[in-house]
Amino acid sequence: MIKKICIHKYLQRCNSYKLQILPGLADFLRGTIAILKFAKKYNYEVFIDKNIHPFFSYFEMSSNYIECKNQNKNEIINEIFENYTYDEMYFLLENLFKKNESFSVLTVSFYTKNKNGELENWGEINDNDIKDYLKSILQPINIVKEKIDYLFKEIYKLDKNEKYKIIHIRSGDQYIFDNNKINENDLLINYNKILNIINYYNNENNNYILISDSKTIAKKLKNLIPQLLYWDNEKIHIGALNGDEKNLLDTIIDFFIMSKSDEIIGNGSGFGKVVSCIYDIKYSHYL
Numbered sequence: 001m002i003k004k005i006c007i008h009k010y011l012q013r014c015n016s017y018k019l020q021i022l023p024g025l026a027d028f029l030r031g032t033i034a035i036l037k038f039a040k041k042y043n044y045e046v047f048i049d050k051n052i053h054p055f056f057s058y059f060e061m062s063s064n065y066i067e068c069k070n071q072n073k074n075e076i077i078n079e080i081f082e083n084y085t086y087d088e089m090y091f092l093l094e095n096l097f098k099k100n101e102s103f104s105v106l107t108v109s110f111y112t113k114n115k116n117g118e119l120e121n122w123g124e125i126n127d128n129d130i131k132d133y134l135k136s137i138l139q140p141i142n143i144v145k146e147k148i149d150y151l152f153k154e155i156y157k158l159d160k161n162e163k164y165k166i167i168h169i170r171s172g173d174q175y176i177f178d179n180n181k182i183n184e185n186d187l188l189i190n191y192n193k194i195l196n197i198i199n200y201y202n203n204e205n206n207n208y209i210l211i212s213d214s215k216t217i218a219k220k221l222k223n224l225i226p227q228l229l230y231w232d233n234e235k236i237h238i239g240a241l242n243g244d245e246k247n248l249l250d251t252i253i254d255f256f257i258m259s260k261s262d263e264i265i266g267n268g269s270g271f272g273k274v275v276s277c278i279y280d281i282k283y284s285h286y287l
Helices: 025-042 054-058 086-098 128-137 142-155 173-177 184-200 215-224 248-259 270-279
Strands: 005-008 045-049 078-080 103-107 165-169 208-212 263-266 282-285
Touching: 005 025, 025 045, 025 086, 025 103, 025 128, 025 270, 054 248, 078 086, 086 103, 128 270, 142 248, 165 184, 165 215, 165 248, 165 270, 184 208, 184 215, 208 215, 208 248, 248 270, 263 270, 270 282
Parallel strands: 005 045, 005 103, 078 103, 165 208, 165 263, 263 282
Antiparallel strands: none
């Protein structure tokens, strides 16, 4: 009996996407969760193509990766993310599985339905097999682990076993692409929210690590609130590399720093939400 497989691909470039920006990391992982749910329902085996995007070079090889070395890195595959509603994405993705044939796809589909049968963004992953699968493809290589060790020892001055909370500020892609600009109103809003968070936990001796997609905002907030722990790193959107890969490592390090926290406090950004879902970390919206 021929085994049915689904390969989730992350392309380096997508000609059909109007903004020439592929989905971000959280979007890709959300689509992977949806794929894994359908795969279990329709008896498919799922692989991630490790050879396509340089992002995956920072993760250890696992049995859930596949390397399609002879394929065009920008080949046309089933693309279920542009010009579709999330309801349509979910429907189209399930239909691919219903064909009972092997296929490859790039999707950012939702995976959670509420009690009324309506799709919702994110949501708990109730299947431990799915969480284990995701953790298996997200095992950092030594260069990532060594940089994290350095940050905790030399920058944060924290033992890696100490508890800490993440304050995650997602300002928007415009800050990643032009980090020299700053909206003073955004700065003030985030400053006040962080003070509210710290005051809320006033009786607890907490460590707060600041992670943000805006280097400029983060540095100013660190200066205004010195107790925040922050490392001055570079920002990148993994779906818009344009040949520039040098900041991928910093993005991955932020991801893993989040994954070891005891709480992520953010504004609902997928980058923080997906970490919360995979690693069972409490997620709190800004107060």
